[in-house]
Amino acid sequence: MKKHIRNKGFLYSLLTLLLFTTLFANFPTKASAVELGLEAEAAILVDANSGKILYELNPDMTLPPASMSKMMTEYLLLEAIHNKQVSWDQEVSITDYVYKISQNTKLSNVPLRKDIKYTVRELYESMAIYSANGSTIALAETIAGSETNFIKMMNDKAQALGMEDAKFVNSTGLNNQDLLGMHPKGTGETEENMMSPRSVAILAYSLLKDYPEVLETASIPFKKFTKGIDGEGISMLNWNAMLPNIPGYLQQFAYQGVDGLKTGSTSLAGYCFTGTAERNGMRLISVVMKTNSQYKRFEETKKLFDYGFSNFVEKELFPANYQVKKHDVLKVEKGKQKEVQIASKEALKTVIKTNEEELYEPKLILDKKALTKKGTLVAPAEKGQKVGYLTYEYKGENNYGYLLKNGAASEKVAIVTQTGVEKANWFSLTMRAIGGFFADIWSSVAGGIAGLFS
Structure with missing residues (x-):
C-alpha cells in the first residue's frame, strides 16, 4: 500500500514538472522570441x-x-x-x-x-x-x-x-x-x-x-x-x-x-x-x-x-477622420450646441509585423488643458480645434519598445473637433441656468420622497 502511494506521488510530481516545463518552454521572451542566428556580439x-x-x-x-x-x-x-x-x-x-x-x-x-x-x-x-x-x-x-x-x-x-x-x-x-x-x-x-x-x-x-x-x-x-x-x-x-x-x-x-x-x-x-x-x-x-x-x-x-x-510593413492602422467608438463626441458648455463630433485629423500609420493588424487597438487621450475638469469643451470652439490625440495599444508579444524614452510620442495623431461651436447668447445661457436650477431642486425633492418609502 505504501509503495502504491509513493508511486502515485512520484507520478504527480512528474506530471507537475512536465507541465511547468511545457509552460516555460512556450513562454515567449524578448531574448529568445526571434532567433536570427547572428554571428555578432x-x-x-x-x-x-x-x-x-x-x-x-x-x-x-x-x-x-x-x-x-x-x-x-x-x-x-x-x-x-x-x-x-x-x-x-x-x-x-x-x-x-x-x-x-x-x-x-x-x-x-x-x-x-x-x-x-x-x-x-x-x-x-x-x-x-x-x-x-x-x-x-x-x-x-x-x-x-x-x-x-x-x-x-x-x-x-x-x-x-x-x-x-x-x-x-x-x-x-x-x-x-x-x-x-x-x-x-x-x-x-x-x-x-x-x-x-x-x-x-x-x-x-x-x-x-x-x-x-x-x-x-x-x-x-x-x-x-x-x-x-x-x-x-x-x-x-x-x-x-x-x-x-x-x-x-x-x-x-x-x-x-x-x-x-x-x-x-x-x-x-x-x-x-x-x-x-x-x-x-x-x-x-x-x-x-x-x-x-x-x-x-x-x-x-x-x-x-x-x-x-x-x-x-508600414500600415495605416486608422484612417483620417477616425472616430473611437463611444468616444466620438465631446460635451460642450456654453455653446449653441451641447456636443461636438471629434475625430483624428490624419491617418495613424506605424510599422507592424505582418498579419498583426488586429493586435493594435485605438487609444484616445484627451488633452486635460483643453477641457474643463469635467472633461467638457467650453464654447466658442473652432473647427479643427485640437482636443487630444489618437494613439494605439499593442496587444501582441515581443514588444521591444523604442530607442528613446519618449519614442511612443511620435506614434500619435491629433484629435480635433469636426465643426465649430458658437457661444450661446446670454438669454439661452440664462434659461439653461434656470432650468438647471429647478432640475436640481426637483432631483432633491424626488430623492427625498423616494427616501420616505425606502
Whole structure:
C-alpha cells in the first residue's frame, strides 16, 4: 500500500514538472522570441521613422564602435554648417598632428599635405566615404579649435540625444594608442570610444532625422580625392560593400535599398557596421557590433534587413477622420450646441509585423488643458480645434519598445473637433441656468420622497 502511494506521488510530481516545463518552454521572451542566428556580439534593428525597435541582441552591451564614432563627427559638422559656424567652402590648414596621422597607411586615410589647404567639403567626403582619420581630426579642430574641445562636444551631444552609455575619447573611433601620443588631453593612452548598439542606433536615427543629407555622401560608392600626396589624386572606394552600385567583386554584398551609413573596425571592436536601407517607403536602421571579419558584418546586416523587410510593413492602422467608438463626441458648455463630433485629423500609420493588424487597438487621450475638469469643451470652439490625440495599444508579444524614452510620442495623431461651436447668447445661457436650477431642486425633492418609502 505504501509503495502504491509513493508511486502515485512520484507520478504527480512528474506530471507537475512536465507541465511547468511545457509552460516555460512556450513562454515567449524578448531574448529568445526571434532567433536570427547572428554571428555578432550585439545587434539592433530599428524603424527609422518612429524609432521602434524590431529586433535586439544584447542591445545595451557597451562595446567599441570604432569608426562608427565618425557619425557623431558628421552630426556636429552638419550642425555647425546649418548654424553657419562653418561653411563647405571654408579652407582648412593641416596641423602637424593631422599630417602625421594622415600619413599612417595602416589606418584608413587620405594622405594630406601641409603645403596646401583643403575645403571642409573635401575633408568631409573623405571621412564619410573613405573613413579618413586624418581628415576627421582636421574637421574636429576646425569646429572646436582642438580635438580635446571637440570630444567634450561629442559627449555633451551624446547625452542630449539620449545616448546614456556613450563615451568618446577621440573624434575618429581609433584606439588612442594609434594617435602617436597626441591623443586628447584627459584621456587614457589606450582608451577607445565605447557605445552600446542602442546608443549607436540613437546616433544614426538622430543623424538621419536631423540631417538626412548625410546620405547624399554616404551613398557615394567611389570618388577621387584630388589633392593627394602625389598630386595625382587618391581612389576612395566606399567601405560600405552593401551599396547597390558598389563596383567590382564587392557586388556580392550589395543590397537593394542600402544608402548608408558607417563601417568601423579596430582590434578591440572587431568589425562593425551601421546600415540603413529603404524599401517601399519603409526605412530601417541596423547595427551589428563585433563580428569576426570585414565581410561578416555585411552578411549579418543582410540577415537583419531580410528579417525586417520580410516580416514588417508600414500600415495605416486608422484612417483620417477616425472616430473611437463611444468616444466620438465631446460635451460642450456654453455653446449653441451641447456636443461636438471629434475625430483624428490624419491617418495613424506605424510599422507592424505582418498579419498583426488586429493586435493594435485605438487609444484616445484627451488633452486635460483643453477641457474643463469635467472633461467638457467650453464654447466658442473652432473647427479643427485640437482636443487630444489618437494613439494605439499593442496587444501582441515581443514588444521591444523604442530607442528613446519618449519614442511612443511620435506614434500619435491629433484629435480635433469636426465643426465649430458658437457661444450661446446670454438669454439661452440664462434659461439653461434656470432650468438647471429647478432640475436640481426637483432631483432633491424626488430623492427625498423616494427616501420616505425606502
